[in-house]
Amino acid sequence: GAELGARTAGDRSPECWGLNCISFPCPFFAVYQVFESVAKKYDVMNDSMTLGIHRVWKDILMHKMNPCPGTLLLDVAGGTGDIAFRFINYVRSVRQRQLQRKLKQHQNLSWQEIFESYQKDKFNSLGDSQVVVCDINREMLKVGKQKAQHLGYSEGLSWVLGNAEELPFDDDKFDVYTIAFGIRNVTRIDLALQEAYRVLKPGGRFLCLEFSHVSNPLLSRLYDLYSFQVIPVLGEVIAGDWRSYQYLVESIRQFPPQEELKAMIEDAGFFKVNYDNLNFGIVAIHSGFKL
Amino acid sequence: MGGWHQLYPGHIPTSPLQKALLAAGSAVMALCDPYRHDMVAVLGETTGCLALPNLRDKMKNHPEGYRILQERPRIRLSTLDMARLQGLPDGSLGREYVRFLEDNKVSPDTRMPPKFVDDEELAYVIQRYREVHDLMHTLLGMPTNMLGEVVVKWFEAIQTGLPMCVLGAAFGPVRLSTRKLQVLATELVPWAIRSGLNSSCVLNIYYEQRWEQPVESLREELGIFPPPAVPV
Numbered sequence: 001g002a003e004l005g006a007r008t009a010g011d012r013s014p015e016c017w018g019l020n021c022i023s024f025p026c027p028f029f030a031v032y033q034v035f036e037s038v039a040k041k042y043d044v045m046n047d048s049m050t051l052g053i054h055r056v057w058k059d060i061l062m063h064k065m066n067p068c069p070g071t072l073l074l075d076v077a078g079g080t081g082d083i084a085f086r087f088i089n090y091v092r093s094v095r096q097r098q099l100q101r102k103l104k105q106h107q108n109l110s111w112q113e114i115f116e117s118y119q120k121d122k123f124n125s126l127g128d129s130q131v132v133v134c135d136i137n138r139e140m141l142k143v144g145k146q147k148a149q150h151l152g153y154s155e156g157l158s159w160v161l162g163n164a165e166e167l168p169f170d171d172d173k174f175d176v177y178t179i180a181f182g183i184r185n186v187t188r189i190d191l192a193l194q195e196a197y198r199v200l201k202p203g204g205r206f207l208c209l210e211f212s213h214v215s216n217p218l219l220s221r222l223y224d225l226y227s228f229q230v231i232p233v234l235g236e237v238i239a240g241d242w243r244s245y246q247y248l249v250e251s252i253r254q255f256p257p258q259e260e261l262k263a264m265i266e267d268a269g270f271f272k273v274n275y276d277n278l279n280f281g282i283v284a285i286h287s288g289f290k291l
Numbered sequence: 292m293g294g295w296h297q298l299y300p301g302h303i304p305t306s307p308l309q310k311a312l313l314a315a316g317s318a319v320m321a322l323c324d325p326y327r328h329d330m331v332a333v334l335g336e337t338t339g340c341l342a343l344p345n346l347r348d349k350m351k352n353h354p355e356g357y358r359i360l361q362e363r364p365r366i367r368l369s370t371l372d373m374a375r376l377q378g379l380p381d382g383s384l385g386r387e388y389v390r391f392l393e394d395n396k397v398s399p400d401t402r403m404p405p406k407f408v409d410d411e412e413l414a415y416v417i418q419r420y421r422e423v424h425d426l427m428h429t430l431l432g433m434p435t436n437m438l439g440e441v442v443v444k445w446f447e448a449i450q451t452g453l454p455m456c457v458l459g460a461a462f463g464p465v466r467l468s469t470r471k472l473q474v475l476a477t478e479l480v481p482w483a484i485r486s487g488l489n490s491s492c493v494l495n496i497y498y499e500q501r502w503e504q505p506v507e508s509l510r511e512e513l514g515i516f517p518p519p520a521v522p523v
Contacts, residue, residue, distance in 0.1 A: 236313060237316035237330065240329050242303055246303075
């Protein structure tokens with residue numbers, strides 16, 4: 001789409017929200033209210049809007065991360081826990097394979113010894129991996145906690161109320177920082193990136209999964225048509241909330257495209273920054289390292 | 292992508308494609324989840340493009356209706372003098388209306404404001420139709436159970452021609468028991484149709500100025516036949 005030329009990196013002042021934005025005048029409060037009202041229907045809406053494909057995108061993010069047991073992950077704007085639960089599943093299965101390999105090596109152990117080692121490791125099914133889910137919105141965290149309880153996730157999971165622009169964590173703490181479909185809603189992206197850099201350990205990885213820009217002109221038109229014509233309607237019919245989903249679609253268009261976001265990540269101090277387009281750029285995963 | 296101008300507070304401009312999708316989506320959702328009253332409202336707004344101008348013209352060509360369009364009265368708890376209405380004699384419109392609200396535990400303030408009507412005057416017309424709905428119940432003597440609502444929908448479908456009323460009248464009975472369906476088909480619907488056809492336009496009555504009028508007299512004036520003596 002047409003770029004808002006006067007916009008500098010990190011500038012999300014009201015003028016930038018475009019003449020067509022009839023949804024809300026004030027960005028920060030708007031975002032908070034939007035997610036307050038969408039929290040309960042968030043997952044249903046995600047499935048409806050993306051026809052379930054958002055699950056695949058999140059799976060791909062996890063595979064790219066390829067965490068090993070013992071990783072400490074911070075998932076920012078993680079609200080309803082999608083990334084956190086995938087992380088736990090992933091490290092659990094990696095851990096399982098680790099244990100199986102270990103057992104295979106000890107072919108000459110007695111049953112007693114095998115049993116004991118299995119017991120010992122059973123209480124460490126995550127291998128000391130941990131994920132902290134941080135979100136600015138209480139309602140989203142509430143839904144996330146309920147989901148965790150419902151699905152049986154308890155170990156290695158914690159929930160923290162916090163602002164991506166001012167994280168309540170010490171420096172150099174986390175191995176991986178993820179923000180999935182969250183950075184788009186941050187008023188000062190540059191501050192969020194700086195915070196990400198701060199809380200990551202040296203050698204830590206920054207991963208961002210976010211809607212991006214489709215360069216193919218035909219696809220771009222179809223995508224725009226679907227976004228503007230269908231998505232607010234889905235919002236009204238499923239969630240009784242046209243405005244929030246109109247906001248969603250507009251915020252996607254306002255968000256920096258792939259190269260620009262890459263530059264912003266580099267500005268925050270990250271190295272080896274690259275991105276992968278998913279579905280022709282509808283979504284992109286940006287990655288960077290703190291060295 | 293539709294006009295970008297908000298014509299009234301709460302107005303959401305929509306393109307023809309969006310209206311079509313909304314109409315289809317809200318129809319399905321209203322059938323699947325009967326508690327989604329907002330979907331019934333959306334359906335009414337997105338399909339009313341022929342019926343609403345008709346209604347507005349009927350109002351414009353009638354002296355009382357014309358006054359309503361000019362003065363734009365709203366029926367809300369804040370504008371109604373409930374104490375005064377309760378003090379009116381039994382059988383008067385005001386007394387019976389308040390009795391209806393109390394018996395059925397409803398309030399006039401739960402009516403949805405219009406969102407998808409792209410004309411400010413037509414938005415008022417549909418708002419008026421919604422706010423007058425409880426008075427329809429009072430005039431027809433129908434409670435707010437499923438059977439009562441269906442009967443009122445039949446009457447409204449004839450009176451207004453709104454597709455949403457027609458759909459409600461046609462699909463509403465699906466959830467009724469056989470006994471109730473029988474009463475509906477043999478007594479209530481024929482009466483509702485006869486009354487709907489015989490009655491002059493119910494939106495042309497300035498109800499707020501007729502609280503003292505006896506319900507029976509208002510029925511006669513409009514042309515609504517006395518309700519059949521069956522339990523609803």
